[in-house]
Every structure is written in structure tokens, then in C-alpha cells.
Amino acid sequence: MKSDDSRRDNFMQRAGLQTQQFPTAKFTLTQPIAIASLPAEGQKVKFDATGDFTLHGVTKQVTIPLEGARQGGTVVVAGSLEIVLADYAITKPTAPSVLSIEDKGQMEFQLQFRK
Secondary structure, eight states: OOOSOHHHHHHIIIIISOTTTSOOOEEEEOSOOOOSSOOOBTOEEEEEEEEEEEETTEEEEEEEEEEEEEETTEEEEEEEEEEEGGGGTOOOOOOTTOOOOOSEEEEEEEEEEEO
8 A cells, every 4th residue: 555645655554455454456367468469579469368356355246458569588567456445445544643544545566568
């Protein structure tokens, strides 16, 4: 979790996400990803990954839109998933120093595959 305030990040990790009890998030692919052929160098391709996403001890089936590109001997894949906190039993923490916390967040990732 990262925002523009490290104190807020630490508070949200401890009180909201409860990262000591739930230190990891996990995505398990449940359907194959169909890519017709390896894209040309630098060409971007879009595809979806469907699977089970576990966060805060709650698992939901999700479809994540992805974008990939070949860069030399590396294939780079990136994507993001909007997460509604209540969907994963995450209660918005409250504190006098916190004015407001949105009920959603964005999980972003980038993967690099090399031969």
C-alpha cells in the first residue's frame, strides 16, 4: 500500500489491511490466457486474466485487464484491479488524525518474463 503519506500508509496497513494477520495477497489463474502469437518487438497486446484473488482472507473471482509487450528478450505484463474494501471484509479504519479514507483502492502490478 502506498500513498503520498507514509504515516497514513502505516496506519492503513496495521488497522485496515491488518497486514500482520494477512501479510500477502494472492492471485491464482483459473482460466488459460489465450494469446494468438508472440507480439512483435514493442507491440502492445491487451488480454484478460481470470482467476481467484485473495486479500484479507477473502477470495473472489476476478478478471484483470492486462497489457503486455515484448522488449528484447523480456515480455513485460502490467495490469491493475480496483478493490472495494468491503468486498474483502476490510473495515475503513478511523482515527482523529485521519479525515477520510475512500472505500476502494487500486492494486497495480508489473511482471517481467525472461528466457
